[in-house]
Amino acid sequence: GCGGAESGGEASDALNAPGAEALNNADGKTTVEFWHSMKGANATAVDKLVADFNAANGGKIEVKAVYQGSYDETIAKYKASVQQKSTPALVQVYDIGSRFMVDSKQVVPMHRFIEKDKFDAGDIEPNIASYYSVDGKLWSMPFNTSTPLLYLNKEAFESAGLDPTKPPKTLAEIGELAKKLTVKDASGKTTQFGFGAAIYGWLLEQLLATDGKEYCDNGNGREKLATRVQFDQPAAVQVAQWWADLVRNGYATNTGRKTDDAQAAFKAGTVAMHLESTSVLRGYVDAAAGKFTVLTAPYPKVSDASTGGPIIGGASLWINGVGHSAAEKRAAWEFAKFSADATPQAQWHTGTGYVPINVRALDQVDKAWVTKYPQFRTAVDQLHSLPPSVASAGCLLGVMPQARKAAEDGLEAAIVGTKPAEQAMKDAATSVQPAIDSYNKSVA
Numbered sequence: 001g002c003g004g005a006e007s008g009g010e011a012s013d014a015l016n017a018p019g020a021e022a023l024n025n026a027d028g029k030t031t032v033e034f035w036h037s038m039k040g041a042n043a044t045a046v047d048k049l050v051a052d053f054n055a056a057n058g059g060k061i062e063v064k065a066v067y068q069g070s071y072d073e074t075i076a077k078y079k080a081s082v083q084q085k086s087t088p089a090l091v092q093v094y095d096i097g098s099r100f101m102v103d104s105k106q107v108v109p110m111h112r113f114i115e116k117d118k119f120d121a122g123d124i125e126p127n128i129a130s131y132y133s134v135d136g137k138l139w140s141m142p143f144n145t146s147t148p149l150l151y152l153n154k155e156a157f158e159s160a161g162l163d164p165t166k167p168p169k170t171l172a173e174i175g176e177l178a179k180k181l182t183v184k185d186a187s188g189k190t191t192q193f194g195f196g197a198a199i200y201g202w203l204l205e206q207l208l209a210t211d212g213k214e215y216c217d218n219g220n221g222r223e224k225l226a227t228r229v230q231f232d233q234p235a236a237v238q239v240a241q242w243w244a245d246l247v248r249n250g251y252a253t254n255t256g257r258k259t260d261d262a263q264a265a266f267k268a269g270t271v272a273m274h275l276e277s278t279s280v281l282r283g284y285v286d287a288a289a290g291k292f293t294v295l296t297a298p299y300p301k302v303s304d305a306s307t308g309g310p311i312i313g314g315a316s317l318w319i320n321g322v323g324h325s326a327a328e329k330r331a332a333w334e335f336a337k338f339s340a341d342a343t344p345q346a347q348w349h350t351g352t353g354y355v356p357i358n359v360r361a362l363d364q365v366d367k368a369w370v371t372k373y374p375q376f377r378t379a380v381d382q383l384h385s386l387p388p389s390v391a392s393a394g395c396l397l398g399v400m401p402q403a404r405k406a407a408e409d410g411l412e413a414a415i416v417g418t419k420p421a422e423q424a425m426k427d428a429a430t431s432v433q434p435a436i437d438s439y440n441k442s443v444a
């Protein structure tokens with residue numbers, strides 16, 4: 001999140017300067033290019049949202065949704081578009097890109113529109129709003145909000161004589177169950193692994209937060225600019241070692257760093273326990289239909305002694321000021337406002353698995369649907385019970401995407417066994433230092 005950034009780099013032409021008029025058609029229609037990173041069921045949900053908005057705007061505004069690849073790919077393309085002076089009017093940026101966006105001097109903060117329209121932002125979930133605020137003011141519109149989950153294959157638990165209503169709560173408990181949930185065929189080939197997850201840096205960020213540990217220094221970058229990452233601390237090394245041991249013992253599969261590959265293994269029913277965001281829940285339920293039951297449980301803790309809670313995940317919508325006309329900026333705001341309303345957020349929740357950002361959205365969801373899909377409740381409850389803490393606010397770092405990649409380097413080295421866990425995480429933390437130093441110099 002961006003909360004705590006000391007100074008905002010607001011786009012200098014702010015709300016009213018003329019800017020480029022190219023996208024305002026002769027017929028008076030304003031076109032808004034909207035870059036996003038949603039795919040599968042979530043892309044279908046974006047397309048529906050955009051179609052509903054366009055229909056409601058009677059041909060005056062047309063939002064054009066453009067899939068730009070993963071979150072990492074979208075922010076890379078966004079950076080290139082800043083250089084080429086061709087940013088989209090609206091862009092979905094993941095949580096960890098927020099500090100960069102605030103510093104970018106490209107965007108008009110959302111609170112400028114909120115103030116101008118006297119828009120009542122009171123329906124936005126308070127802890128989500130605070131995640132995307134600087135000094136209590138929203139810089140982007142929360143859009144897709146997640147928390148991380150433990151996913152379970154219900155029938156795999158039952159076949160092993162385990163109770164799926166009693167999910168493991170700690171890494172050690174996952175380890176014990178993973179052994180019992182690993183199944184081999186007559187030839188000794190493993191047909192089901194107890195555990196499997198992508199080597200995805202977000203999962204480590206979340207485990208540290210649930211352990212109450214800060215990922216970077218200076219109060220997770222909230223007291224002042226963070227100067228180093230701390231993912232080589234003992235709790236992180238413990239995570240790397242735990243994961244490496246599960247793979248080495250044959251109780252976990254290593255599908256590598258691509259989230260798609262780990263997701264495919266869970267959807268295929270070859271992995272009994274899995275860590276992922278609630279963002280993939282709709283796609284999982286659809287893929288498993290008629291084959292197995294997808295259950296969700298709170299994200300595990302590093303140990304029984306852990307006292308923290310996870311970090312809000314997902315992404316938010318940013319309006320670019322530089323190079324966009326007043327009409328485009330307003331049109332982008334109209335879409336952001338629409339997307340945050342109760343009914344669109346209710347559809348978004350059921351279509352994706354994300355937690356609604358609007359406090360009234362769940363009232364709009366059909367009661368029969370809620371009863372049929374209790375799995376969708378876990379992330380909502382987890383978000384509502386987040387402890388307010390510096391650890392679960394997440395690390396604020398201009399180069400957080402690079403830090404995440406470095407952490408993945410460390411985890412992977414430990415998991416495939418090229419380095420001992422402690423060395424792997426230490427080397428990974430060291431590798432990101434030049435990027436942190438040079439970013440901090442550039443914003444000083």
Ligand SMILES: O=P(O)(O)OC[C@H](O)CO
Binds near residue numbers: 146147
């Ligand atoms: O998969 P999502 O959308 O829940 O996002 C997960 C992380 O927060 C992205 O940084």
